[in-house]
Amino acid sequence: MTDAAIIWFTVRMAALATALLIPPALALALLLARGTWRGKSVIETLVALPLVMPPVATGLILLKLVPHSVVFTWRAVVIAMMVMSSPFIVRAARVAFENVNPRYEQIARTLGAHEPRVFFTITLPLALRGIAGGVVLGFARALGEFGATILVAGNIPGRTTTLAVAIYDRVQLGRDSAAWPLVIAGVVVAFVAILLSEKSTRRRT
Amino acid sequence: MTLVIENLVVPLAHFDLEVTATMSARVTAIFGPSGAGKTSLLDAIAGLRALKSGRITFDDVVLSDLPARARRIGYVPQETALFPHLSVASNIRYGGQHNEAHVIDVLEIGHLLDRGVTSLSGGEQKRVALARALVSAPRLLLLDEPLSGLDWPLRDRVMQFLQRVRDDFNVPMLYVTHDEGELAAIADEVVALDSGRQTADSRWKPS
Amino acid sequence: MRNLLLILLLALPVSAAEVRVSAAASLTDAVTEIARLYEGKTGETIVLNFGASSILATQIVNGAPADVFVSADEAQLNRVATVVRIPLLSNRLVVIGVPLLKARRIAIANPEAVPAGVYAKQWLQQRGLWTVLAPKIVPTENVRGALAAVEAGNADAAIVYATDARMARRARVAEVINDGPPIVYPAAVLRDAENAAGGRRFLDFLRSRDAGAIFRRYGFLTK
Numbered sequence: 001m002t003d004a005a006i007i008w009f010t011v012r013m014a015a016l017a018t019a020l021l022i023p024p025a026l027a028l029a030l031l032l033a034r035g036t037w038r039g040k041s042v043i044e045t046l047v048a049l050p051l052v053m054p055p056v057a058t059g060l061i062l063l064k065l066v067p068h069s070v071v072f073t074w075r076a077v078v079i080a081m082m083v084m085s086s087p088f089i090v091r092a093a094r095v096a097f098e099n100v101n102p103r104y105e106q107i108a109r110t111l112g113a114h115e116p117r118v119f120f121t122i123t124l125p126l127a128l129r130g131i132a133g134g135v136v137l138g139f140a141r142a143l144g145e146f147g148a149t150i151l152v153a154g155n156i157p158g159r160t161t162t163l164a165v166a167i168y169d170r171v172q173l174g175r176d177s178a179a180w181p182l183v184i185a186g187v188v189v190a191f192v193a194i195l196l197s198e199k200s201t202r203r204r205t
Numbered sequence: 206m207t208l209v210i211e212n213l214v215v216p217l218a219h220f221d222l223e224v225t226a227t228m229s230a231r232v233t234a235i236f237g238p239s240g241a242g243k244t245s246l247l248d249a250i251a252g253l254r255a256l257k258s259g260r261i262t263f264d265d266v267v268l269s270d271l272p273a274r275a276r277r278i279g280y281v282p283q284e285t286a287l288f289p290h291l292s293v294a295s296n297i298r299y300g301g302q303h304n305e306a307h308v309i310d311v312l313e314i315g316h317l318l319d320r321g322v323t324s325l326s327g328g329e330q331k332r333v334a335l336a337r338a339l340v341s342a343p344r345l346l347l348l349d350e351p352l353s354g355l356d357w358p359l360r361d362r363v364m365q366f367l368q369r370v371r372d373d374f375n376v377p378m379l380y381v382t383h384d385e386g387e388l389a390a391i392a393d394e395v396v397a398l399d400s401g402r403q404t405a406d407s408r409w410k411p412s
Numbered sequence: 413m414r415n416l417l418l419i420l421l422l423a424l425p426v427s428a429a430e431v432r433v434s435a436a437a438s439l440t441d442a443v444t445e446i447a448r449l450y451e452g453k454t455g456e457t458i459v460l461n462f463g464a465s466s467i468l469a470t471q472i473v474n475g476a477p478a479d480v481f482v483s484a485d486e487a488q489l490n491r492v493a494t495v496v497r498i499p500l501l502s503n504r505l506v507v508i509g510v511p512l513l514k515a516r517r518i519a520i521a522n523p524e525a526v527p528a529g530v531y532a533k534q535w536l537q538q539r540g541l542w543t544v545l546a547p548k549i550v551p552t553e554n555v556r557g558a559l560a561a562v563e564a565g566n567a568d569a570a571i572v573y574a575t576d577a578r579m580a581r582r583a584r585v586a587e588v589i590n591d592g593p594p595i596v597y598p599a600a601v602l603r604d605a606e607n608a609a610g611g612r613r614f615l616d617f618l619r620s621r622d623a624g625a626i627f628r629r630y631g632f633l634t635k
Contacts, residue, residue: 063474071476072432072461103286106253109273110280111300111341121299125290154434154461154471157444169462172437172556174579 001158007185010163013074014142017081018135021089026131029093030119051087055147058083062152076153077160081145085138092134096127136197140190206264206377208233208250208345213259215249217242221257222249222401232371232378234392236385242401243381244283247347250379251278263344279338279376283349285330287322293333294318300341304374308339311369328359332366339374346370346378352387364390430457431610432477434468436484436527436597438555438575439501442630443482446623456610464554465489466525472602479611482599482618485527494600495608500618501597502633504574505531505589509562512545512587515569519550519558527595528555532571535592559583575631597632 001009031037032044050058062080063071070076100123108118124131146164153160155169163186170179207229215222222242235243248254250261252273261269268276279300287296293314297305309315312332317325325333331351338346351367352360368391371378380392388395397404435443440462447458461468461478465488472478472492482500483489489497505528512518521529529551536542550567552558559576561567562583569586573595577585599618601611617623624634 060470060474063471063476068475068477071471101286103282103284104288106248106251106273107280107282107286108288108299109253110251110276110278111337112274112277113299114274122288150463151467151471152476154476155437155463156459156461159459169437169440172554173440174556174559174576 001161003181003185006161006163006166006182007189009074009161010143011189013077013162014081014139014145017078017085017142018089018139020078021082021086021138022135025086025089026093026124029090030097030123032090032094033097047087047090049087050084050148055084055145056151059148059151062148066152071152072154072156072160074153074160077149077162080149080152081142084145084148085142088138088141089131089134092137093127093131096130096134097123099130100126132197136194139193143186143190143193206344208377208379209260209262210250211260211262213246213249213261214257215242215245215254216257217245217401220401222246224259224396224398224403226396226403228377228379228394228396230377230393232380232391232393234388234395235379235381235398236383236388236392236395237398237404238383240400241398243383243398244349246398247280247349247379247381250345251280251347252276266344277342277344279341279343279346281331281334281338281346281348281351283353285334287325287330287334287337289322291322292318293320293322293325296322296333297336297340299337303340303342305340307373308336311373312336312366326359327355328363331355331363335366335370339370339376343376346376347381348378349381350383351380352382352384367391429607429610430459431479431607431614432459432461432605433480433482433611433614434461434463434472434478435480435482436465436468437462438484438573439482439597439632442627442632446618446626449622449626450614450617454613456613458614465527472604475604477606478602479605479607480599480601480614482597483527484597485530486596486598487530488527489598489600492600493603495603495605496612496615497598497600498615498619499596499635500599501627502635503595503597503631504633505535505571505592505595506574506577506585507569507571507587507589508559508577508580508583508585509567509569510586512541512569515567516548517550517561517567517569518545518548519552519561519567519570521555521558521572522551522553523549524551526554528558528571528573528576531593531595535571535589538591538593573631578631 062083066076066079104122104126105118108122144164146168149162150165155161155165163182167179167182207227210224210226213224222245224246235246237243245254249256252271256269260267312335314332314336317329352363355363371391444460447460451458465484468481469488469491472481481489481492509515520532523529523533533542536545550561552561555572555576558570559572559580562570563581599615601608601615605611627634
């Protein structure tokens with residue numbers, strides 16, 4: 001697989017993982033932001049786990065949980081990326097939702113809006129800036145994901161070899177000079193992603 | 206058009222708000238010092254606060270059985286709370302477009318429609334918030350210290366607009382204030398509140 | 413008609429079966445070349461998965477799909493269930509940099525988990541040098557890390573494979589180890605292979621003369 005193909009594959013997988021993650025992550029963040037309910041602290045801990053556990057440990061757990069037909073395929077890459085990125089999006093979104101002045105939502109209700117409308121026209125737009133920041137971090141994390149991916153998706157050139165795995169691979173084989181183009185590409189892609197997000201959040205003000 | 210509050214109890218931080226009252230005037234003022242529970246009473250009537258017990262009825266509609274979105278109550282909160290991410294026009298139209306042209310006319314905000322809400326002056330914001338509430342065709346209008354935060358000359362001007370609304374639209378108003386001057390300017394009847402309770406001589410008409 | 417289509421769709425994956433091969437990372441170049449050669453000759457598809465032997469074994473133990481496993485030592489292969497098992501390759505240990513007894517810091521791959529490190533420790537113990545040199549030993553995550561340590565000047569000696577030493581740019585071989593423990597890269601067809609027949613065919617090819625020539629070109633010793 002060419003360098004360009006590896007980079008493009010990794011970007012596609014990270015983008016897919018991030019996109020798939022957003023709806024459930026926002027739903028979870030909203031639940032966590034609103035009031036207290038039974039089992040809340042358990043869920044909060046579960047959400048934070050991928051941040052705190054060694055990625056290889058998370059990979060081992062995924063290896064046990066992911067169905068046989070998915071292991072060693074690009075779907076496993078996406079799953080590993082989703083799991084490792086989720087804390088970034090959920091936590092940033094939760095803070096963003098908590099920071100929306102509840103008065104706005106209340107007034108919207110008095111004006112006749114039912115909950116979905118309140119969420120999509122008031123809560124979400126006002127939380128968007130914080131959410132966008134979390135999404136970018138999540139995407140960058142997915143791009144660089146290594147420890148969990150390598151266990152559950154393997155290192156299958158042409159099928160599951162991601163940017164981070166390829167870099168590690170080449171360094172391991174003593175081919176440092178071959179690793180550098182990928183390293184630089186990784187930095188550039190992450191740089192561009194963060195730049196785009198900064199611009200978009202700035203436009204909102 | 207009568208609002209009936211029966212044995213309302215709302216638990217607050219330091220005391221329980223307990224109110225029983227019947228209000229059928231055009232403008233009923235809820236008068237008392239800050240911290241008396243006035244805002245909480247408005248929140249309860251609007252359905253934004255849960256009741257521990259009691260019933261709120263408007264004519265033959267039991268409001269306390271309905272969620273906030275179904276009560277058709279217009280609310281102008283003390284913080285104004287215009288949606289910062291929407292234009293003036295979008296704010297006004299959020300709850301509907303009933304009588305929109307007339308409301309905009311009476312409140313003289315036609316020239317502000319395309320503006321962002323953060324660029325408005327204090328008085329302009331109050332008028333837009335008022336328009337937003339009116340355009341949703343409410344059966345009842347709640348105003349929480351509508352003149353607060355305005356400088357003196359503006360207070361008179363906005364009061365004029367409030368009087369226009371009282372006269373032009375057939376919507377009863379509940380008007381919260383701690384200022385006696387405002388009572389004289391607009392209220393037909395007064396309910397006085399202190400520490401969550403109506404005070405001994407709580408019902409009176411301003412002289 | 414619809415049923416026929418369904419049967420065809422279900423049958424397709426079987427007829428286009430791939431051979432899944434998990435191979436130690438150190439064999440990446442050699443096995444990749446051999447696999448391409450095999451694909452050209454037979455028209456079969458080889459799906460390669462490279463990594464540290466310990467990680468590959470963990471994957472297999474946890475049900476990840478694989479037909480053939482080529483490991484960097486017996487210990488990792490012992491963790492999985494096999495039906496056919498052969499010693500495929502060997503390698504030699506060398507000391508690079510300064511002679512061991514003169515070195516202040518000696519890098520070896522982690523002697524607890526990495527085959528190269530395990531062999532290095534075994535040899536040092538055999539020679540009675542382990543306890544003497546232990547305070548100077550710096551374990552690295554993998555054997556290339558040991559090489560890199562000497563290249564970067566962080567260690568002045570290392571014990572690596574002869575195949576790794578070929579990559580060295582600056583460090584020179586101080587000693588070729590001929591009395592070291594037997595180094596074996598075993599290969600096996602796995603018991604839980606989905607394509608055992610294809611796995612056996614590929615395993616046979618790994619033992620062939622053509623494959624042997626490729627392995628030797630990369631510095632490995634063939635059995």
